[in-house]
Amino acid sequence: MGHRGERASCLPLLLLLVLLAFCRGRIVRVPKGPLIRVVGTEVAIPCSVSDYDGPSEQNFDWEFSRDTDFVRIVSTWDSTFTSEEYQKRVGRGDIKLRRSSNDAVELVIRNIQPADQGRYKCSTPSTDATVQGNYDAEVQVKVISDGLSVSGSKARSSASLRLSEGDSFKLRCSAATTSPEHTHLHVTWQARSGSSWRDILSLTHEGKFQPGPGYEERYRSGDVRLDTGANDTYGLSVSQASSADGGTYRCLVSEWVRGADGSWQKIQEKSVEIATVSVQRTALDVVISTSNVSVTERDSLDLTCNITTDRSGIFQAEVMWYFSVSPDDTLSDAQLLLSMDHDSVVSDSTLISLSHVDRNSYRLLVRDVDVEDSGYYFCEAAIWVPLHNGSWHKVVERTSAPVSVVVTALEPDYDVFLNASRTPKFSDDPTELNCRITNVQDTEANIRFTVSWYYREHLPGDDVVAQELLASMDADWTLLPGDRGRERIQNGEIIFSKKSADTFSLRIQWTSESDRGDYFCVISAWSRHRNNSWVKSKDVTSAPVNIFWATQDYALTVEAVKLKPFFVAGHTFEMTCKVSSKNIKTPRYSVLITAEKPLADQSSPNGTTRIISLSQDSVVRLEDWTDQTRVDGVVLEKVQENEFRYRMYQTQISDAGLYRCVVTAWSPGGGGMWREAVNGLSNPIQIDFQTSGPVFNVSVHSDSPTIYQGEVADMLCIITMEGMPLEPDDMSFDVSWFAVRSFALDREPILLASLDRRGIVSQSRRNGSSDLSVERISPLEFRLRVHGCEDHDFGNHYCVVTPWVRSATGVWQREPDIRAKPIFLSVKMDVLNAFKYPLLIGIGLATAIGLLSCLIGYCTSRWCCKKEVQETRRERRRLMSMEMD
Numbered sequence: 001m002g003h004r005g006e007r008a009s010c011l012p013l014l015l016l017l018v019l020l021a022f023c024r025g026r027i028v029r030v031p032k033g034p035l036i037r038v039v040g041t042e043v044a045i046p047c048s049v050s051d052y053d054g055p056s057e058q059n060f061d062w063e064f065s066r067d068t069d070f071v072r073i074v075s076t077w078d079s080t081f082t083s084e085e086y087q088k089r090v091g092r093g094d095i096k097l098r099r100s101s102n103d104a105v106e107l108v109i110r111n112i113q114p115a116d117q118g119r120y121k122c123s124t125p126s127t128d129a130t131v132q133g134n135y136d137a138e139v140q141v142k143v144i145s146d147g148l149s150v151s152g153s154k155a156r157s158s159a160s161l162r163l164s165e166g167d168s169f170k171l172r173c174s175a176a177t178t179s180p181e182h183t184h185l186h187v188t189w190q191a192r193s194g195s196s197w198r199d200i201l202s203l204t205h206e207g208k209f210q211p212g213p214g215y216e217e218r219y220r221s222g223d224v225r226l227d228t229g230a231n232d233t234y235g236l237s238v239s240q241a242s243s244a245d246g247g248t249y250r251c252l253v254s255e256w257v258r259g260a261d262g263s264w265q266k267i268q269e270k271s272v273e274i275a276t277v278s279v280q281r282t283a284l285d286v287v288i289s290t291s292n293v294s295v296t297e298r299d300s301l302d303l304t305c306n307i308t309t310d311r312s313g314i315f316q317a318e319v320m321w322y323f324s325v326s327p328d329d330t331l332s333d334a335q336l337l338l339s340m341d342h343d344s345v346v347s348d349s350t351l352i353s354l355s356h357v358d359r360n361s362y363r364l365l366v367r368d369v370d371v372e373d374s375g376y377y378f379c380e381a382a383i384w385v386p387l388h389n390g391s392w393h394k395v396v397e398r399t400s401a402p403v404s405v406v407v408t409a410l411e412p413d414y415d416v417f418l419n420a421s422r423t424p425k426f427s428d429d430p431t432e433l434n435c436r437i438t439n440v441q442d443t444e445a446n447i448r449f450t451v452s453w454y455y456r457e458h459l460p461g462d463d464v465v466a467q468e469l470l471a472s473m474d475a476d477w478t479l480l481p482g483d484r485g486r487e488r489i490q491n492g493e494i495i496f497s498k499k500s501a502d503t504f505s506l507r508i509q510w511t512s513e514s515d516r517g518d519y520f521c522v523i524s525a526w527s528r529h530r531n532n533s534w535v536k537s538k539d540v541t542s543a544p545v546n547i548f549w550a551t552q553d554y555a556l557t558v559e560a561v562k563l564k565p566f567f568v569a570g571h572t573f574e575m576t577c578k579v580s581s582k583n584i585k586t587p588r589y590s591v592l593i594t595a596e597k598p599l600a601d602q603s604s605p606n607g608t609t610r611i612i613s614l615s616q617d618s619v620v621r622l623e624d625w626t627d628q629t630r631v632d633g634v635v636l637e638k639v640q641e642n643e644f645r646y647r648m649y650q651t652q653i654s655d656a657g658l659y660r661c662v663v664t665a666w667s668p669g670g671g672g673m674w675r676e677a678v679n680g681l682s683n684p685i686q687i688d689f690q691t692s693g694p695v696f697n698v699s700v701h702s703d704s705p706t707i708y709q710g711e712v713a714d715m716l717c718i719i720t721m722e723g724m725p726l727e728p729d730d731m732s733f734d735v736s737w738f739a740v741r742s743f744a745l746d747r748e749p750i751l752l753a754s755l756d757r758r759g760i761v762s763q764s765r766r767n768g769s770s771d772l773s774v775e776r777i778s779p780l781e782f783r784l785r786v787h788g789c790e791d792h793d794f795g796n797h798y799c800v801v802t803p804w805v806r807s808a809t810g811v812w813q814r815e816p817d818i819r820a821k822p823i824f825l826s827v828k829m830d831v832l833n834a835f836k837y838p839l840l841i842g843i844g845l846a847t848a849i850g851l852l853s854c855l856i857g858y859c860t861s862r863w864c865c866k867k868e869v870q871e872t873r874r875e876r877r878r879l880m881s882m883e884m885d
Contacts, residue, residue, distance in 0.1 A: 025133025026052045030122050032260040033140035036181050038268040040146060043112045045139060047122035048104035054127025057102040061125070066118040076105060077125070117143040147178035148185075150253045150270045161277045164311075166385050166395035168239040171274045173251030176232040183267070186254045189226065189236040190271075193247035201226045201236065205256035205264060240393050246279045282396040283310040286381045289361075292404040301366040301405060305379035308360060309396075316342035316392070318382040319362045321354065327376045327402045334378075338364065342384040342392060371409045371527065371535045376402035409527060411538040413441040414449075416523045418542035424511040425549055427667075431511045435521035435542060437502040446528035447537075450477060451504040451521050453496065455484060458517040458546055470506070471496050475526045475534035511547070512675065518544040555582035556680035558663045570811025573648040575685050577661035580642060584665050584677050588616040591644045592623070592662040593636060595655075596684070612636045614644065616666045616674055651687065653813050658684035694723040698801045698820040706826040713786040713825055717799035720780070726805065728779040732757035732812070734802035735782045737774065740822065741795040752797075755782060757804050768792055789827050798822035 027050050037043045049058050059077035063070035064086075074090050074097055075081035082090050089095045098106045109116060123136035153172045161169055175185055184205035190197040190212075199212030201219060203226055211219035218224045225237040238245060254269040285308040295301050307317055318341050324334040338354040340346045340362065346354050353365045366373065382397040415438045422432040435451055450473035457465045469482035471489065479496055481489045488494050495507045504523075508515060525538040556579070563574045581587050592613040610623035614636045625634060635647045648655065661682040666674040697720045707713050717735055736754040740747050753763040753774045761774050771787045786793050803815035 025131075026050075026124070026126075026128055026135060027133050028122060028124055028135060028137045030120075030137040030139040033138075034142045034260065035139060035265075036142050036144060036257045036259075036267060037112055038146050038148075038179075038255070039113060039143050040111055041268050043109045043116075043141070044098070045107045045109075045120055045122075045141070046100070046104060047107070047137070048101075049124045050103060051133065052103070052124075052127060053129055058127070059125055060097065060105045061123040062097070062107050063121045063123070064116075064118055065121070070119075070121055073120075074107070112143055114143045117141060144179055144181055146268065147180075148175070148253065148255050148268060148270055149177070150175045150251060150272045152251070152272050152274045159275055161275055163241050163277065163279050164395075165242060165279055165282045166393055167241050167279075168237070169241060169277060170235055170237045171249055171251075172229075172233050172235045173253075173272060173274055174231060174233050175251070175253040177255055179255065181257055183255050183257045184264075186256055186266075187226070187234045188252040188254075189234075189249065190252055191245070191247045191249050193244075197250070197252075200224060203228070203234065205254075239387070240395075241277075241279050243279050243281050246277055248276050249274050282383060284308070284381065284383055284396045284398045286379060286398045286400040288377070288379060288400050288403045290403060292406075294406045294408060295369050297371060297407055297409045298368055301364075301369050301373070303364045303377055303379075303403065304357065305362045305364070305381065305400060306360055307362075307381045309383055311383055311385075311395075314386055315395075316384045317360075318342045318384060318394075319354070320380045321364045322378055322380065323373075323375055324378075324402070325375050327404070329376075331380065331399070337366075337377075342382075369407050370529050371407050371537065372529060372531075372533070374405060374407040377405055378402040409535075409537045412447055412525050413439070414523070414525070414540060415439045416521065416540045416542040418519070418521050418545050420545050420547070423547060423549075427512060428510040431508040431515070431547055433506045433519055433521075433545060434499070435504045435506070435523065437523055440502075448475065448477075448526050448534070449502075450475065450524050450526065451498075452524065453506050454520055454522065455515075456518040456520075456544065458548065470494070475536075516548050518546050520544040554584050554665065554678040556584075556663065556665050556678045557581070558661055558680040558682040560659070560661050560682035560685050562685045568807070568809065569653055569813055570650055570807050570809045573651050573655070573687055575646050575659065576639065577644045577646070577663065577682055578642060579644075579663050579665075579680070581665050581678075584667050587665045587667055587677065588674065589642070589644075590614060590616045590664045590666065591636065592664075593634075593646050594660050594662055596658040596660075597656070612646070614638065616664075650811055653815075656687050658686050660684050694721045694726055694805070696721055696801070696803050696815065696818055698799065698818045700798055700820045700823050702823055702825070705823055706828065707789055708828050709790060710788055713789050713793070713827075715784045715797055715823070715825070716777075717782040717784070717801065717820060718780065719782075719801060719803075730806040731779075732804040733782070734804070735774070735776075736800045737772075737784045737797065738800065739793075739795045739797050741792070743796075743824070745796055745822065753784065786825075791827050791829070794825055794827045796822035796824050 028047065029050070030045065030047050035043075035045065047060055047062075049060075052058060059075070061075045061078075061081060062073040064073050065071065071085065072081050072083045073086050074095060076097055076099070086095060094110045096108050098108050100106060107120065107122070119138050119140055121136055121138045126135060151174045163169055171189070173187075175187055177183055177185060186202065186205040188202040189200045191200055192198070198214075200215055201212065201224055202210040204210055209219070209226060211224065215224055223239040227235040227237060229235060234251065236249070250271050250273045252269065252271040254266050256264050256266050259265050287306050287308075289304045289306055290302075293301065293303070303321075305319060305321070307319070309315075318339070320339040321337040322331065322334040323337050338347055338349055338352055340354055340356065344356060351367050353367075355363045355365070357363050362379070364377070364379070378400045380397065380399045382394050384392045384394050387393050417436045417438050418433060419436075420431070420433050422430055424431050433453075435453075437449055452472035453470040454467045455470055456467045459465055468484040470484060471479055471481050471494075473479060477498070485494055489496075493509050495505075495509070497505045497507070499505050504521065506519070506521075520542050522539050522541045524536050525540075526534040527537045529535055559578045561576050561578070563576065564571075577591060579589050590613065593611045595609045595611055596607055597609060611625050612634050613621050613623055615621070618638060620636055622631075622634070625631075627633070630650070633649045635649075637645055639645050644661070646659075646661070663680045663682070665677045665680070667677045668674060699718050699720070700715055701718055702713070702715045704714070715737075717737070719733065734754070734756045737752040738749040739752055740749050751764045753761060753772050755761050755774045755776065759776070763772055763774075766772070768790045769788060770790050770793055773785045773787065775783050775785075777783050782799070784797070784799070798820045801818045801820070803818070804812050805815060806812050
C-alpha cells in the first residue's frame with residue numbers, strides 16, 4: 001500500500017510537467033529589484049518581452065505606484081496615455097522611452113528625485129492568438145541621497161608639476177561616501193594629453209588593481225602604483241616619467257552597489273582634476289667629428305663620437321658603434337661593432353678598439369681595414385640616471401648621422417676587347433661574340449676574372465634605351481641568367497662559355513630580328529680577402545658591337561566574307577577568311593574566331609568572346625564556347641593554305657554580334673620551332689535577328705509560407721506570358737530552384753533542384769533528412785515540394801526559368817534567364833508532436849517495468865520463499881470413564 005500511495009502522489013506532478021512542456025506564453029521581464037539609484041542622476045530601467053506572437057515590434061506601457069494605485073507615465077504607442085502629473089516632465093524630455101530593439105525598451109528618468117521612489121510596472125498590449133504567460137512585470141526603485149565626495153590634494157603646489165625625463169612624481173585624491181546602502185567605490189586615475197582621457201590604473205569596486213591599456217608592463221614592473229592611505233586617500237605613483245606622461249591628471253570615482261541578482265551596478269560617478277604635469281625631454285646631440293672618409297686597404301680607420309647633453313647632476317653615458325651597408329638601414333639591420341655601457345665596460349674585439357678620450361668623446365679604431373669594411377658608420381649614445389633603489393634608468397637615446405667610409409683597394413690594370421667571330425646575314429643564322437682580356441698588369445695571385453653580357457636595342461638618332469642583362473658570372477664562375485632570354489638560355493638557344501683563361505664567348509644559335517642591337521661585355525676583377533671571401537674590386541666595359549642585317553617588314557591582310565547574304569534564326573551561319581602576306585618565308589597561319597556581343601550579353605569583361613581557334617599545326621580548339629548542348633555547333637576548317645571557313649549550326653538569337661577572324665602568321669625558326677611573325681584582324685561580319693516574340697514573367701507563390709517541422713512545404717513557380725500567344729507545344733522551360741539560408745539576401749544562393757525542358761530532374765546533395773520533389777503541374781506552372789521540413793530548410797526561395805521557343809522553321813531558340821522575386825519559408829517546431837512520442841514511450845516503458853516488477857515479486861513470493869509448516873502430531877486417546885476411576 002505504501003508504494004501505491006507514492007505512485008498516486010507522483011501522478012499530479014507528472015501531469016504538471018507534461019502541461020508545462022506543452023505550454024508556451026509571453027514573458028515580460030524587468031530587472032530584479034530593488035534598484036538602488038542616487039538622487040539627481042539619470043536612471044534607465046530596461047523592459048523586454050519574449051515568446052510572443054504578432055508583429056516583431058512590440059509596444060510598452062509604463063506605470064508608477066507609491067502605495068497601491070498605479071499612475072500612467074508614458075507609452076510607446078498611445079500619446080494620450082500619460083497622466084496629468086507626468087505630462088510636463090514627459091514633454092520636457094525628463095522622462096522618455098528609449099527603444100533598444102523591437103522587443104525591448106528603456107524607461108529613462110533624468111534627475112531622479114526621492115518622490116520617484118516606488119514601484120514601476122511595464123506592460124505590453126496583447127498581440128497573441130491566445131492569452132498565455134505574463135503581460136506585465138514590476139520592479140522596485142529606491143532613491144538614496146548623494147553621499148559621494150571626491151576632492152584633490154590640499155597642497156596648492158601640486159596643481160602644476162614640471163619634471164625632467166626620468167623623474168618620479170606622486171598625486172593624491174580623497175574619496176568617501178556616506179550612502180545609507182552598502183556601496184563600494186571604484187577609483188580610476190586618468191590622464192589627458194589631447195581631447196580624450198586614458199585610463200592609467202584603477203582600484204575596482206571588487207578590490208582588484210586593473211592597469212589601463214598601455215600601462216600593463218609599467219604596472220608589473222612597479223613604475224606605476226596606486227596606494228591607499230589614511231582619510232580615504234588614493235595616491236598615484238609614477239616612476240621613470242617620459243614625455244608621454246605629460247598632461248592633465250584627474251581622479252575618477254564611481255559608486256557601485258550589488259543588485260538583487262548578485263550583479264554589480266554603477267549608480268553614480270564623479271571626478272576631480274588633480275594636477276597638470278609637464279615632462280621636459282633631455283636634450284642629447286650625437287655627432288661624429290669626421291665627415292666622409294677614404295682609406296686605403298690595409299690602413300687604419302679612426303673615428304670619434306662626440307656627445308652633448310643639457311642633463312645636470314649624476315648621469316652616465318653608454319656608447320655603441322654600428323656598421324651598415326646602406327645609410328637607410330635601421331639599428332636592427334646594422335651590425336654592432338663595439339659598445340661601452342654606463343659602467344665603462346667595453347665589449348671584446350680583436351681588430352677594433354673603443355676608448356673613452358674625455359667625458360664627451362669616444363674613439364673607434366679599426367686596424368688593417370679591408371674592402372669589405374666600406375660602408376656607413378654611426379654611433380648611438382644613451383644617458384642613464386640613478387634611481388632611488390640604486391638601479392639605473394635610461395632617459396634618452398640618440399643616433400648620429402652615418403659617416404661614409406670608402407676603402408680603396410689595389411685595383412689590377414687591364415683592358416677588354418670585344419669582337420664578333422660570326423655575324424648573321426639572314427634570320428636564324430648563328431651569332432658568336434668573343435670578349436677578351438688584354439694588357440694585364442700589376443695583378444696579384446689572388447685575382448680572378450668574370451664576365452657579364454649586356455644587350456642594348458639599337459635605335460637611330462639620340463634616343464636612349466636602357467641596357468638589359470643577358471647573363472653574368474659570380475666569383476665562383478656560376479652563370480646567372482638575366483630576365484631577357486632566360487627561357488632561350490635554358491633551352492640552349494643562347495650559349496655562354498669560357499674558351500680560355502682570358503676569353504669568354506657568347507653564341508646565339510638562331511638569331512632573330514629581336515636580337516638585333518648593340519652587345520657589350522663587362523669584365524670584373526675579384527680579390528680574395530682575409531676571410532677567404534671574394535670581393536669585386538674593378539669593372540672594365542668593352543666597346544659595343546652592333547649586330548644588324550637588312551630586312552623588309554612583314555605584311556598581313558585578312559578579309560572576311562559572309563557566304564549567305566541573309567538567314568534567320570535556326571539556320572547555319574557561314575563565313576570565310578582569306579589571308580595574304582608579304583616578306584614572310586613559307587608562312588603558316590593560326591586562326592581565331594571572335595565575337596563581339598551586345599552590351600547586355602557580354603560574357604567577357606572587354607566585350608569580346610573567343611569562340612574557336614585553329615593552330616598553325618591544324619589543331620582545332622574550343623576557346624570560350626561553353627554551351628554543352630551545342631558542342632559540335634561550331635566548325636573551323638582549313639580550305640586552302642590561305643583560306644579558312646567558319647560555320648555555326650542552328651544559330652540562336654543569343655548569337656547576335658560582330659564576328660571577326662584574328663590571324664597570326666608563323667615562320668619556321670631555329671631548332672624546328674615556329675616563331676610568331678605578325679598578327680592581322682579581319683573586317684567584322686554581323687549577325688542580327690529581327691524578332692518580336694512573347695515576353696515571359698515569373699513569380700513564386702506559396703499558400704503556407706510558415707509551416708511546422710515534419711510537414712510538406714509547397715511552392716509554385718508561375719510563368720505568365722505577354723505579347724504574341726504561343727501553343728504549349730511551341731514553348732518549353734528549364735526551371736531551377738534556389739534558396740538563400742538567411743532572412744536577408746546576403747549569402748550565396750544554394751541550388752536545390754532543377755527540371756530541364758526534357759523532364760529530367762536533378763537534385764543537389766542534401767545534409768538533412770528532408771527530401772525534395774519537382775514536378776510540372778501545367779504548361780506554365782511548376783511545383784517544388786520539401787518533404788519532412790527541418791529547421792535548416794528555412795530561408796528565401798526563388799526559381800530561375802529559361803524559356804525555349806520553337807521558331808517557324810522548327811528550331812528551338814533559347815531566351816534569356818528570368819529570376820522570380822523570392823519568398824521566405826519559415827519552419828517552426830511543433831512542441832506537441834515533438835514531445836508526444838517521447839512521452840508515450842516513457843509511459844509505456846514505465847508501465848512495462850512496473851508490471852515486470854510485480855510479476856517478479858509474485859513469482860518470488862509464490863515459489864522461492866515458500867516454507868513447509870509441520871503440525872504437531874496429536875495422540876488420539878480414548879477418555880476413560882469416571883466410573884472406572
